[in-house]
Each structure stands twice: as structure tokens, then as C-alpha cells.
Amino acid sequence: MSDNYLTIMPTDPWWQPAEEAAERAAAVVTKLLPDRDGLGEEEVRWHDTVQVVECGQNLKRILCPGCGVELSWQWWGQEVTLRYEEGFTTLSTTPPCCGARTSLNDLVYDWPCGFARFGIDVLYPGRGWLSDDELARVANALGHPVRQVLFHG
Numbered sequence: 001m002s003d004n005y006l007t008i009m010p011t012d013p014w015w016q017p018a019e020e021a022a023e024r025a026a027a028v029v030t031k032l033l034p035d036r037d038g039l040g041e042e043e044v045r046w047h048d049t050v051q052v053v054e055c056g057q058n059l060k061r062i063l064c065p066g067c068g069v070e071l072s073w074q075w076w077g078q079e080v081t082l083r084y085e086e087g088f089t090t091l092s093t094t095p096p097c098c099g100a101r102t103s104l105n106d107l108v109y110d111w112p113c114g115f116a117r118f119g120i121d122v123l124y125p126g127r128g129w130l131s132d133d134e135l136a137r138v139a140n141a142l143g144h145p146v147r148q149v150l151f152h153g
Helices: 019-032 073-085 132-142
Strands: 004-010 043-053 061-063 108-110 114-123 146-152
Touching: 004 132, 019 043, 019 114, 019 132, 132 146
Parallel strands: none
Antiparallel strands: 004 114, 004 146, 043 114, 061 108
16 A cells, blocks of 8 residues: 655745644644544654655656756756755755756646655645645644645655
């Protein structure tokens, strides 16, 4: 059986909330999800460094935000490996297509992916994407804008 996760994370990869804000946001997430038949609670995670938050088998392609050209998996993998080896001190990159300076976090992922030092992970969420209104409720509780990633692996 494949694992499915919903991760809700700050839009700023380096931002982390206070513990009280994280608990408030996790409580909001719990209320938004259907009864998941004892599959476990949401897990709040803090990381010392930025982590890749990917969507697994859902990822179809990655586009340059500057010109819309599809980027190669090889280029993306090399860029992520380089940033990992540097300890993710930066996510800055220049795609080979148009030379637009951007961030690995700001590439256009089809399905969404991102980078974060904090996230709320839900194993088997029992549903798809949170709506914009639901994300706004989580962001309000957290005190920072959020984005979401659905992982299927």
C-alpha cells in the first residue's frame, strides 16, 4: 500500500513558528480533516535546516517561473543536491533556459513541492487539497502564510 501525506508548511522556507502557534495550527488542521479511523494524529515537525518537501509520484514536471520552459529532472536534481551539500543555506538558482534569477522554492511544480524548516504532516489525510479558505484558517492560527503539498509514494 502506498503512503499518502498532506504537508502544510510556511511559504518562507526558513520561517518557524513558536510552539504555541504550531499547536494552534495543528488543532485547526485536525478539525478540517474527516475522521480517519484511528490512522494517527497530525505530526508537527521542526528541522534544523531546510528540507525538501516533495509530492512523490504526483510530480509531473517543473517549469521556470521566468519563461515557463520545462526544466529537466537532471538539472533540478543537481541543483537540489548542490544546495543540500551546502546545508541549504540558500535556495537561489538560475535556470538554464532564460537566466532568470529565482529560488528552488519558487519554481513552478506540477504538483506543488517546496522547501521548509517547519511543517504539519498528516498521514492518510482522507481527502485532497485544503481549500483557500481552509489554508487561510491554518495560516491565521500559525501567524504566517502557508502552502500545501500532497505526497503519494
